[in-house]
Amino acid sequence: MTAVIETNDLGKQYGRKWALRDCTLSIPEGKVIGLVGPNGAGKTTLLSLAVGLLTPTRGSITVLAGRPGDGPAQLEKVGFVAQDTPAYAGLSVGKHLLMGAYLNANWDQQLAKRRIDQLGLDLRQKAGSLSGGQRAQLALTMAIAKQPELLLLDEPLASLDPLARREFLQGLMEIVASHGISVMLSSHLIADLERVCDYLVLLVASHIQLAGEITELLATHHRLSGSRRDPRSLPSSHEVIEESHTDKQSTFLVRTDQPILDPAWTVRPVTLDELVLAYMGQAHNPRPGRRSALGVVS
């Protein structure tokens, strides 16, 4: 399977501060990738590197088998919607489409018009007078009408109300279904992305904390609870991600691809939300001996 985004020891430094470090990823194409992490974790930096707006300080990044920003052909393959879904306030919706048609070789004016119609937008309306949700939809329309193979969206939902979020994601998923493109979208809330993503990249404090197919991540993580036990008494196939103890009880979140047969445990599946929180917590209390083979970069 070909990778849509491949990075090797990728890093970006601003002055003395690393905005992104030790980033090694290989994401298969055709995925909807959720890029999740707290504010300032490096999400925008990673997206900007993938578009070609930034160049790496070290390491390498390959997007759709090319170098980001490397010439018109590469730029045409990638659609990008920056944070706060910007549009030109003084230009009408129609002028935006006209500009898109001028600037992009593969522009699909029919698709753009159809979407604007569906959204009930007036071509003569100035973008500055659109609601946040409408502006986001205009930005999305611009990005998909250029017919990219990969769409990168930086916090597209952040300023939208729940209904506008829903409508935005519906439109986005329709495009994924009809055009089969890959999408990477960022948010600091996994709950925003849970329904639409099938691949997760979790960034914490400039590092990749977790990356993988969501169904696989959920299938290999379990919450165990039972009477108090030393984590060292767990089988070596169980990697402890999170643990908490009372005087009588122990609760572990473990990663393992083995079935859990020990009847002493009550085993519960984990939600994606719990998983993300556990790995975020782990980033702040690093444990020795994490295994990078499982996709956790230590």
Place this chain on the structure above:
Amino acid sequence: MIEFQLDTASGVATYLQLVQQVRQALQLGILEPGDQLPTAQQVVAKLAINPNTVLKAYRDLEREGLVRPRPGQGTFVVGTLPRIDPAVQGRFLASMTAWLRKAHAAGLGPDDIEAIYRTAVRNASAEGAA
């Protein structure tokens, strides 16, 4: 045509919810052979979920022999599911009710009963896996 609903609080994987809803519709006779399922695009436009989730659900149903894709047309129902025999259902319901009465009489509360049920299900599936 059926319309899918999602229960996000159920904790059941989304694709499984879709599979269950088709199976239920078959068991209830709402869907019959020849009926078309909504296209992936129609489902995602309504539920705002990943299209791969819909395709995964449809593949599962296809593997069970319940639906079949027709290229360029969509996915159609080709199989049927036997409705649960009301007599069998009645028999198990009766024995479960009797069991619950005995559990109550022995002083077990709803939580105890749930713990026992969960353990039994796990033991049974562990036996099945072994």
